[in-house]
Amino acid sequence: MSDTDLLAQRFEEQRPRLRSVAQRMLGSGAEADDAVQDTWLRLSRADVAGIDNLPGWLTTTVGRVCLDRLRSSTARHEQPVDVAETEPATAAPGARDPEQEALLSESVGQALHVVLQTLAPTERLVFVLHDMFAVSFDEIAPVVDRSPAAVRQIASRARRRVQGRSTAPEVDPARQRRVVEAFLAASREGRFDDLLTLLDPHVVLRADAAAVRMGGTELRGSAGVARFFSGQAQGAVPAFVDAAPGAVVVVDEHTRLALSFTVTDRIIGIEVVADPDQLRELDLVVVDG
Known part of the structure; x- marks a missing residue:
C-alpha cells in the first residue's frame, strides 16, 4: 500500500x-x-x-x-x-x-x-x-x-x-449536572463499572502543568480514565466552571483544583486546572446541596 x-x-x-x-x-x-x-x-x-x-x-x-x-x-x-x-x-x-x-x-x-x-x-x-x-x-x-x-x-x-x-x-445543564455528580460519586466509591458507563469510549482527560505535578496526566479512552478516577475525587464538590458542569477541590478555603466536564450523552472530555493564576481567572460557582 x-x-x-x-x-x-x-x-x-x-x-x-x-x-x-x-x-x-x-x-x-x-x-x-x-x-x-x-x-x-x-x-x-x-x-x-x-x-x-x-x-x-x-x-x-x-x-x-x-x-x-x-x-x-x-x-x-x-x-x-x-x-x-x-x-x-x-x-x-x-x-x-x-x-x-x-x-x-x-x-x-x-x-x-x-x-x-x-x-x-x-x-x-x-x-x-x-x-x-x-x-x-x-x-x-x-x-x-x-x-x-x-x-x-x-x-x-x-x-x-x-x-x-x-x-x-445535549445542552440541558440539569442533566449535565446529574451526570457529573454521578461520576463524582462513582469515583469516590471506586465503582469502576459505573465510571465506564458514564464515560464516552473516546473520552479525553487533560491536565495543566500544575495538575500534572500533583499527579494528573493526559489520558484517552474510557478504561484508562475510569482507572485513573476510581477511588479518587474524595475532596471534590460539584460546581460550575465557566458555566460548564464540573467540580472543585477546596483546602483551607482556597480552591486548589478545578475540573470541568464536557457532557453530551456521556462525558467526552475532562479538564483539570491547578495553576493558581488560571484558577483565579475561572468563574467558579459551587453547587448547593
Missing part, C-alpha cells in the same frame, strides 16, 4: 467525525461534505510527517474550513440551502433532505441546531469543537487567532447563550 493510499485510509476512518463537526457548524449536508473534501485537499498538500496527532489536526482543520465558510456566508447574508435559519420547526414533509433530517435529529437535535445558528461564527466554532468534541482550548486558539484564555471566555459566553435558549438534551 502506497503512502498516499495509507493516508487516504486514515482519512476515511476520520470522515464520519469530520462530517459530524461540519454538520454541526454549517447545518447543511451538502456544505458539510464540501468542507470535508476541502479538508482532504489540505491534508494532501500538507507535510504529513510533521503532524503528530492526525485526528486532532483534521478536526481543527475542518473547523477552520467551516469558520471560513461561515464568515463568508455571513458577509454575503446567505443561509444554508437545505436548512434555512427562518425555516419553521414544522416544515412540510420533504422540505429537507431525509438523510440530513435523520442526522440532525439523531446527533444534534433540531432545537440545538437552531440555537447554534444564533451564535457568531467564532462562538459557534469554539462551542462545537470544545463542548461537543472535547477539543482543548490550546488546540482551538490558533484556529481563531486568540489566546487560550480568550477562547475559554468565548466558550463560556457561547455556553450560556446555548443553555439559556435550548432545551435539547
Whole structure:
C-alpha cells in the first residue's frame, strides 16, 4: 500500500467525525461534505510527517474550513440551502433532505441546531469543537487567532447563550449536572463499572502543568480514565466552571483544583486546572446541596 493510499485510509476512518463537526457548524449536508473534501485537499498538500496527532489536526482543520465558510456566508447574508435559519420547526414533509433530517435529529437535535445558528461564527466554532468534541482550548486558539484564555471566555459566553435558549438534551445543564455528580460519586466509591458507563469510549482527560505535578496526566479512552478516577475525587464538590458542569477541590478555603466536564450523552472530555493564576481567572460557582 502506497503512502498516499495509507493516508487516504486514515482519512476515511476520520470522515464520519469530520462530517459530524461540519454538520454541526454549517447545518447543511451538502456544505458539510464540501468542507470535508476541502479538508482532504489540505491534508494532501500538507507535510504529513510533521503532524503528530492526525485526528486532532483534521478536526481543527475542518473547523477552520467551516469558520471560513461561515464568515463568508455571513458577509454575503446567505443561509444554508437545505436548512434555512427562518425555516419553521414544522416544515412540510420533504422540505429537507431525509438523510440530513435523520442526522440532525439523531446527533444534534433540531432545537440545538437552531440555537447554534444564533451564535457568531467564532462562538459557534469554539462551542462545537470544545463542548461537543472535547477539543482543548490550546488546540482551538490558533484556529481563531486568540489566546487560550480568550477562547475559554468565548466558550463560556457561547455556553450560556446555548443553555439559556435550548432545551435539547445535549445542552440541558440539569442533566449535565446529574451526570457529573454521578461520576463524582462513582469515583469516590471506586465503582469502576459505573465510571465506564458514564464515560464516552473516546473520552479525553487533560491536565495543566500544575495538575500534572500533583499527579494528573493526559489520558484517552474510557478504561484508562475510569482507572485513573476510581477511588479518587474524595475532596471534590460539584460546581460550575465557566458555566460548564464540573467540580472543585477546596483546602483551607482556597480552591486548589478545578475540573470541568464536557457532557453530551456521556462525558467526552475532562479538564483539570491547578495553576493558581488560571484558577483565579475561572468563574467558579459551587453547587448547593
